[in-house]
Amino acid sequence: xxxxxxxxxxxxxxxxxxxxxxxxxxxxxxxxxxxxxxxxxxxxxxxxxxxxxxxxxxxxxxxxxxxxxxxxxxxxxxxxxxxxxxxxxxxxxxxxxxxxxxxxxxxxxxxxxxxxxx
Amino acid sequence: xxxxxxxxxxxxxxxxxxxxxxxxxxxxxxxxxxxxxxxxxxxxxxxxxxxxxxxxxxxxxxxxxxxxxxxxxxxxxxxxxxxxxxxxxxxxxxxxxxxxxxxxxxxxxxxxxxxxxxxxxxxxxxxxxxxxxxx
Numbered sequence: 404x405x406x407x408x409x410x411x412x413x414x415x416x417x418x419x420x421x422x423x424x425x426x427x428x429x430x431x432x433x434x435x436x437x438x439x440x441x442x443x444x445x446x447x448x449x450x451x452x453x454x455x456x457x458x459x460x461x462x463x464x465x466x467x468x469x470x471x472x473x474x475x476x477x478x479x480x481x482x483x484x485x486x487x488x489x490x491x492x493x494x495x496x497x498x499x500x501x502x503x504x505x506x507x508x509x510x511x512x513x514x515x516x517x518x519x520x521x
Numbered sequence: 522x523x524x525x526x527x528x529x530x531x532x533x534x535x536x537x538x539x540x541x542x543x544x545x546x547x548x549x550x551x552x553x554x555x556x557x558x559x560x561x562x563x564x565x566x567x568x569x570x571x572x573x574x575x576x577x578x579x580x581x582x583x584x585x586x587x588x589x590x591x592x593x594x595x596x597x598x599x600x601x602x603x604x605x606x607x608x609x610x611x612x613x614x615x616x617x618x619x620x621x622x623x624x625x626x627x628x629x630x631x632x633x634x635x636x637x638x639x640x641x642x643x644x645x646x647x648x649x650x651x652x653x654x655x656x
């Protein structure tokens with residue numbers, strides 16, 4: 404599963420609509436920037452920094468419901484720490500793809516047409 | 522009897538802006554007052570201006586890490602009885618040992634789950650911890 408909406412559903416009811424949308428919009432923007440960074444770190448084979456970035460993505464992905472991306476980020480972190488370049492390189496690509504799918508599902512579930520029109 | 526949550530200030534220290542924003546939304550959404558800090562260094566300065574009711578502290582941060590931040594926070598007399606809960610994406614036996622030795626009281630495993638987090642926040646904001654005994 405790429406996206407689990409239960410992570411955010413409770414919060415949606417607890418926050419004013421505009422604040423909830425702003426929270427998700429900010430998350431989507433920062434995640435896009437993080438994926439660009441993952442691509443650069445992979446291309447430059449900077450496994451140390453990629454491990455640190457993956458560590459952050461374990462938490463942020465899972466917290467916002469991107470369960471598959473969070474799982475892949477944990478595997479990526481381990482591969483980077485183990486110095487397994489081949490595995491890390493492959494996992495980084497999988498992470499980018501799963502994050503894109505997860506973000507799209509989040510956008511569709513909680514932001515609807517508003518984001519699509521933006 | 523528990524107090525109005527608005528009178529309870531929660532300080533979260535985390536280098537991830539996404540996690541800080543989510544913590545802010547969850548905690549404020551439940552009626553508490555929230556202040557976020559992006560680094561241990563900033564938090565050490567911040568607690569001289571306000572005393573939180575609970576500190577949520579990320580373990581793995583660039584610069585001053587969570588465990589060292591906790592140790593230094595405990596040197597501040599105003600923070601000695603404030604509960605400190607570590608936030609960690611990877612709780613190891615070593616983390617727990619080090620964290621408790623540094624003066625931490627709890628570990629909350631990331632990803633952040635709203636209901637589980639609020640349970641811990643509610644518990645710790647109704648408790649003070651004992652000040653460590655003088656050596």
